[in-house]
Amino acid sequence: MTVSPPLTTDVVIIGAGPVGLFAIFQCGMLGLRAHVVDTLDTPGGQCAALYPEKPIYDIPSRPEVLAGDLIAGLEAQARPFDPVFHLGQTVETLEGTADEGFTVTTSAGTVICASAVMIAAGGGSFGPNRPPLDGLSAYEGHAVVYSVQRKEDFRDRRVVIAGGGDSAVDWAVALADVAASVAVVHRRPKFRAAPDMVARMTTLAESGRIDLVTPYQLAGLDGDGGALSGVLVRHTDGSSRRLEADILLPLFGLRMDLGPLASWGLGIDKGHVAVNPATLETARPGVFAIGDITHYPGKLKLILCGFAEAAMAAHQVFALARPGEALHFEHSTSKPPAVPRPCNSAMAS
Amino acid sequence: MPKLTVTDTTGKTATLDARTGLSVMETLRSNGYPVVGECEGSLACATCHVIVDPAWADRLPEISEKEEDMLDTVFDLTATSRLCCQIIMGDQLDGLAVSLPTT
Numbered sequence: 001m002t003v004s005p006p007l008t009t010d011v012v013i014i015g016a017g018p019v020g021l022f023a024i025f026q027c028g029m030l031g032l033r034a035h036v037v038d039t040l041d042t043p044g045g046q047c048a049a050l051y052p053e054k055p056i057y058d059i060p061s062r063p064e065v066l067a068g069d070l071i072a073g074l075e076a077q078a079r080p081f082d083p084v085f086h087l088g089q090t091v092e093t094l095e096g097t098a099d100e101g102f103t104v105t106t107s108a109g110t111v112i113c114a115s116a117v118m119i120a121a122g123g124g125s126f127g128p129n130r131p132p133l134d135g136l137s138a139y140e141g142h143a144v145v146y147s148v149q150r151k152e153d154f155r156d157r158r159v160v161i162a163g164g165g166d167s168a169v170d171w172a173v174a175l176a177d178v179a180a181s182v183a184v185v186h187r188r189p190k191f192r193a194a195p196d197m198v199a200r201m202t203t204l205a206e207s208g209r210i211d212l213v214t215p216y217q218l219a220g221l222d223g224d225g226g227a228l229s230g231v232l233v234r235h236t237d238g239s240s241r242r243l244e245a246d247i248l249l250p251l252f253g254l255r256m257d258l259g260p261l262a263s264w265g266l267g268i269d270k271g272h273v274a275v276n277p278a279t280l281e282t283a284r285p286g287v288f289a290i291g292d293i294t295h296y297p298g299k300l301k302l303i304l305c306g307f308a309e310a311a312m313a314a315h316q317v318f319a320l321a322r323p324g325e326a327l328h329f330e331h332s333t334s335k336p337p338a339v340p341r342p343c344n345s346a347m348a349s
Numbered sequence: 350m351p352k353l354t355v356t357d358t359t360g361k362t363a364t365l366d367a368r369t370g371l372s373v374m375e376t377l378r379s380n381g382y383p384v385v386g387e388c389e390g391s392l393a394c395a396t397c398h399v400i401v402d403p404a405w406a407d408r409l410p411e412i413s414e415k416e417e418d419m420l421d422t423v424f425d426l427t428a429t430s431r432l433c434c435q436i437i438m439g440d441q442l443d444g445l446a447v448s449l450p451t452t
Contacts, residue, residue, distance in 0.1 A: 046393070048386075050388075050393045050394070051391075051393045054391075054393070123387045129422055131424050132424055132425070132452040163420075163422075164421045164423070165418075165421065186421070187420075187426055188417070188421075189420065190417075192417075192418045192421060217424070217425065217426060218424065236428060252421075252422045252424070253422045255386060270383075271385070301389055
């Protein structure tokens, strides 16, 4: 990993979900610059990764808004403040104090120095949903992989795909013409994927190019020294079967995990960060937590509460980033965002 | 008040008071059981998987297609696996028994 020269800003926001995005706006309105880090490749957090097409009904003044459109609106609202996004990377270390400032280092080697840190990490960072199979880690990375980087890596290999969603179906179809064999393991005959792709997979299965292994679930890995030779699967009735395999692709979506954050001395209890509800400050001075990841008496896991927490935390960050400076507050009606907001069609929905 | 019987991953069984109108997920969480329920019952995750006592499986409301879809992302499913955010307690479920999965 190459470590880049440190970047400097007022606040590092960890998490680019709805609350992290709105924190950019609230900090920006106080003249504070923000860098934002997120594990996912695009902003939006759960709204973008898990349910972009789902309508949300409890955002004030939006009787019904699709999660994806909410994110588009929040991005547009943050844009005038020129936030710097570091996407597809996870914050690994958080060093420093409120007095001397903080240094954040990401998995991509990005180093950011800031006066304060806001954690808006929701349920934690997203990673692949890993099957609980004995000895799994010895195979991960080469024989058990969670995404397809290059189709060529699968040429003439015996591939087992596990899962029943779009990615499982899409990759089964895509790999059928390069792999030596493709088996798809799913717990029921029905696949929750685009109908045309399911139809193509079914056609390939009928011609023998794909082996549909249903209703089966993953049960074990068979191999030696990290080299995979077979995947064990279990039928709903309890009987087992062995599939010849060089590569297993488990495609069960994403799972959230607190990850490195758990070791930052924040005061974590049952997966949540305890904060002072008046300031949103964690047990570590200068580090704030907002949104779903926080806990305090009376806390509600609602996006709208996270928005309010972002505003409150921004005022606390101002005191750290501009020591000795008076915070002259004006409502947005008298002090619109510094740069004219670009027109965004998603806002009109 | 309806009762809910739960067996944890160590095999220990307890009977809980389950308020009518609350989900099994809410009941288990408020009694300190490690049920995550990340999406708070909106069928956007599968972090509240429980195994329903087969004697009760047919007496629960029918499983929705959305719940089936989310169950697709759970490992080690059983024939009576459910997402417990979708089971709302009431008198008709008095005595319901569930167990927590080990994975």
